[in-house]
Amino acid sequence: MSGNGKVDRRGFMKGAAVAGGATLATETRVRAQTAPAQPKAASPSAAQQAMENDPPGEAEKLTTEKTGSDFMVDVCQTLGLDYMAACPGSTFRSLQESFINYGKNTKPEWLTCLHEEVSIGMGHGYAKVAGKPMAAMVHGTVGMQHGAMALYNAWCDRVPVIVFTASAGPVEDRRPGVEWMHTVQDGAATVRDFVKWDDYPRSLQSFSESTVRAYQLATAQPQAPVFITADGKLQEMELSKAANAKLSIPKLNHPTQAAADANALREAAKMLVAAENPVIIADRYARTQQGVDDLVKLAELLQAPVIEARGRMNFPTTHYLSHWERSGPVVAQADLVLSLEPSDLYGQLNKMRDQLERTEGPKTKAGVKVISISTHDLLVRANYQDFQRYSPADLSITADGEASMPYLIEAVRQEIGDRKAAFEARGQKLLAAWKGLADRARAEAAMSWDLTPISTARIYAELYNQVKDMDWALLQDGGFQSNWPHRLWPIEKHHQFMGGSGGGGVGYQPVAALGGALAHRDAGGRTPISVCGDGEFNMAPHTLWTAAHHKIPYLTVVHNNRAYHQEVMHVQHMANRHNRGVENAIIGTTLRAPFVDYAKVAQGYGAVGIGPINDPKDLGPAIAKGLDAMKSGQPVLIDVVSQPR
Amino acid sequence: MKSHILLLAAAILAGPAFAQDAPKGDAAKGEKLFMADGCWQCHGVGGNGAALTGPKLSQTALPFEAFLHQLRRPAAEMAPYEAAIVPDSAAADIYAFLKSRPASPDLKDLPLLQGMGVK
Numbered sequence: 001m002s003g004n005g006k007v008d009r010r011g012f013m014k015g016a017a018v019a020g021g022a023t024l025a026t027e028t029r030v031r032a033q034t035a036p037a038q039p040k041a042a043s044p045s046a047a048q049q050a051m052e053n054d055p056p057g058e059a060e061k062l063t064t065e066k067t068g069s070d071f072m073v074d075v076c077q078t079l080g081l082d083y084m085a086a087c088p089g090s091t092f093r094s095l096q097e098s099f100i101n102y103g104k105n106t107k108p109e110w111l112t113c114l115h116e117e118v119s120i121g122m123g124h125g126y127a128k129v130a131g132k133p134m135a136a137m138v139h140g141t142v143g144m145q146h147g148a149m150a151l152y153n154a155w156c157d158r159v160p161v162i163v164f165t166a167s168a169g170p171v172e173d174r175r176p177g178v179e180w181m182h183t184v185q186d187g188a189a190t191v192r193d194f195v196k197w198d199d200y201p202r203s204l205q206s207f208s209e210s211t212v213r214a215y216q217l218a219t220a221q222p223q224a225p226v227f228i229t230a231d232g233k234l235q236e237m238e239l240s241k242a243a244n245a246k247l248s249i250p251k252l253n254h255p256t257q258a259a260a261d262a263n264a265l266r267e268a269a270k271m272l273v274a275a276e277n278p279v280i281i282a283d284r285y286a287r288t289q290q291g292v293d294d295l296v297k298l299a300e301l302l303q304a305p306v307i308e309a310r311g312r313m314n315f316p317t318t319h320y321l322s323h324w325e326r327s328g329p330v331v332a333q334a335d336l337v338l339s340l341e342p343s344d345l346y347g348q349l350n351k352m353r354d355q356l357e358r359t360e361g362p363k364t365k366a367g368v369k370v371i372s373i374s375t376h377d378l379l380v381r382a383n384y385q386d387f388q389r390y391s392p393a394d395l396s397i398t399a400d401g402e403a404s405m406p407y408l409i410e411a412v413r414q415e416i417g418d419r420k421a422a423f424e425a426r427g428q429k430l431l432a433a434w435k436g437l438a439d440r441a442r443a444e445a446a447m448s449w450d451l452t453p454i455s456t457a458r459i460y461a462e463l464y465n466q467v468k469d470m471d472w473a474l475l476q477d478g479g480f481q482s483n484w485p486h487r488l489w490p491i492e493k494h495h496q497f498m499g500g501s502g503g504g505g506v507g508y509q510p511v512a513a514l515g516g517a518l519a520h521r522d523a524g525g526r527t528p529i530s531v532c533g534d535g536e537f538n539m540a541p542h543t544l545w546t547a548a549h550h551k552i553p554y555l556t557v558v559h560n561n562r563a564y565h566q567e568v569m570h571v572q573h574m575a576n577r578h579n580r581g582v583e584n585a586i587i588g589t590t591l592r593a594p595f596v597d598y599a600k601v602a603q604g605y606g607a608v609g610i611g612p613i614n615d616p617k618d619l620g621p622a623i624a625k626g627l628d629a630m631k632s633g634q635p636v637l638i639d640v641v642s643q644p645r
Numbered sequence: 646m647k648s649h650i651l652l653l654a655a656a657i658l659a660g661p662a663f664a665q666d667a668p669k670g671d672a673a674k675g676e677k678l679f680m681a682d683g684c685w686q687c688h689g690v691g692g693n694g695a696a697l698t699g700p701k702l703s704q705t706a707l708p709f710e711a712f713l714h715q716l717r718r719p720a721a722e723m724a725p726y727e728a729a730i731v732p733d734s735a736a737a738d739i740y741a742f743l744k745s746r747p748a749s750p751d752l753k754d755l756p757l758l759q760g761m762g763v764k
């Protein structure tokens with residue numbers, strides 16, 4: 001330091017050099033006193049450098065043709081996994097190399113993701129469309145922490161994803177430094193509350209059996225993610241022919257799903273037939289088109305209205321018994337509610353008013369009977385509260401809704417007796433009420449037709465106009481866009497809608513859309529569309545790079561209201577409640593100054609970026625241009641500056 | 646009983662009578678207040694409504710008194726706006742703005758929308 005108190009550069013550098021030398025000397029001395037303990041990782045000692053540079057002894061074997069990770073690939077390939085999504089991480093370096101070389105990068109094909117939330121979250125969307133899980137691989141500790149929220153969404157949504165993490169081997173095999181940071185004794189501890197099953201196999205045979213078991217458990221109802229840790233030493237160990245010959249991979253069981261017992265279904269049928277105003281609420285009910293078709297049969301048999309809770313595509317919006325838009329009066333007038341796979345039975349039957357004093361009350365009239373058919377109670381954990389508030393039911397049937405439906409239909413047929421005429425009369429009333437719904441939706445869509453910012457109704461109308469003759473599929477729930485998909489679009493096929501996030505974790509939409517689009521690409525000939533909030537998109541814009549790299553075409557329309565709009569409303573609500581005015585509610589909730597240019601972001605990731613679109617008249621041509629670009633296999637983004645909802 | 650119902654219906658239909666009693670608001674000021682007070686966040690720019698967050702207010706049929714009551718003592722989950730935040734005069738301006746909104750486009754002029762909706 002110079003005399004005037006300022007740091008003198010020459011003096012500073014000299015001091016640093018002296019200090020460095022002193023540190024080195026001290027470290028060497030300590031190591032000498034305590035040898036053979038390893039030194040701290042800060043600076044390599046001269047001895048260490050020599051060890052690194054010295055050639056190995058002649059007898060030391062440096063290469064091998066077969067490792068434990070090759071066998072792990074064998075295990076995964078028997079499961080028929082099509083994809084393994086991963087952001088690279090050194091804890092699974094041997095596995096990655098085995099997948100791409102030994103496994104020839106097919107079944108599973110390695111997908112490059114730029115964040116572990118994408119690796120897992122795209123599996124969430126993929127499984128809902130493909131009807132089977134894909135796998136994700138996340139780096140030990142840090143990658144797992146990145147991916148945790150996507151895992152939680154999949155858990156809450158009861159969707160299977162096969163997740164692998166990795167860990168360095170035992171103490172004597174870990175390099176000093178980062179391998180310790182990325183190693184965990186209990187790899188699943190962070191996520192155990194929201195996976196169905198986990199294991200840290202300590203042998204290759206154990207890995208084989210655990211991975212097959214994990215797949216079976218993940219795909220049994222209720223489905224959910226599973227989590228397997230691939231030990232680093234097992235991955236990298238040399239696998240001799242003799243050792244490999246001793247290993248086996250068990251055949252995967254495909255167990256039947258649990259249908260309800262006959263007595264319970266007979267009782268349910270009696271109650272349904274006796275009811276004057278039964279209503280069916282379907283949430284995470286249908287896994288397949290057969291599930292949809294069966295629900296149509298039941299509804300028509302009873303001439304009962306169906307409320308689509310939108311956990312999955314359960315019931316055609318074009319059917320005259322689709323009455324979700326009238327859910328308020330329909331539920332209020334019901335004398336019996338049949339709830340299929342509800343994620344929140346209490347919320348279906350009750351409401352709570354969000355004011356300073358929270359008040360609650362039933363949505364139903366007194367004396368309403370409730371039947372639930374659900375696997376909900378088969379998979380409940382204590383810590384995270386996604387199980388929702390306890391709700392009594394008159395008949396609570398613990399079974400898979402879709403698997404039980406054919407038997408319920410048959411039971412109802414046997415009970416109908418002389419009620420058919422009454423059912424027909426009920427059906428006529430429901431048909432009359434349903435006819436008015438479309439008129440109302442169109443009239444409401446017209447209200448904001450020419451507005452700027454562009455209305456969400458206009459977005460969906462322009463989109464539908466362009467894709468109506470295609471095999472389109474929506475990748476979003478649509479709740480943040482005033483439910484226009486369900487109000488205006490003829491959603492009739494199971495693959496045309498895949499529900500929402502499950503856990504409400506922001507970032508689901510872009511990552512699940514990527515996975516859903518991948519499954520639609522493989523199904524062939526489909527046009528996947530993701531209308532994605534700007535807040536959602538900002539959580540994982542790099543999904544577009546993965547899509548561009550792997551040629552996964554889909555259309556992302558950014559519903560750009562330039563805010564985390566749900567939170568704008570929450571903060572406004574609090575500001576009003578506290579009598580302070582809403583002026584500052586934009587602080588921390590809006591995405592302004594500067595505006596994000598999403599088209600440029602998309603272009604930067606190698607996708608086609610269009611916009612921003614401000615004028616409603618420009619929207620149709622922009623969509624046409626985007627759809628055209630998709631034909632060449634490219635992901636496309638259109639930035640639409642939009643109304644809040 | 647029947648006559649009472651008819652009288653009530655007549656009273657409800659007599660919207661203009663209520664409106665005549667309302668303070669005369671300034672629609673231009675009301676538009677600015679509609680944005681500044683955050684009404685548009687739930688009801689949309691122009692007050693055209695959004696299915697899940699707030700109903701249509703454009704060309705509202707509510708009498709001013711009912712409009713003001715909803716502002717002060719919301720029926721459902723709307724944030725309450727007390728007089729300290731939105732004085733009666735400002736509420737009247739907003740009300741005037743909403744009443745002055747143009748009619749929605751006619752569906753018959755929107756062929757693209759006519760083809761939509763469940764049939």
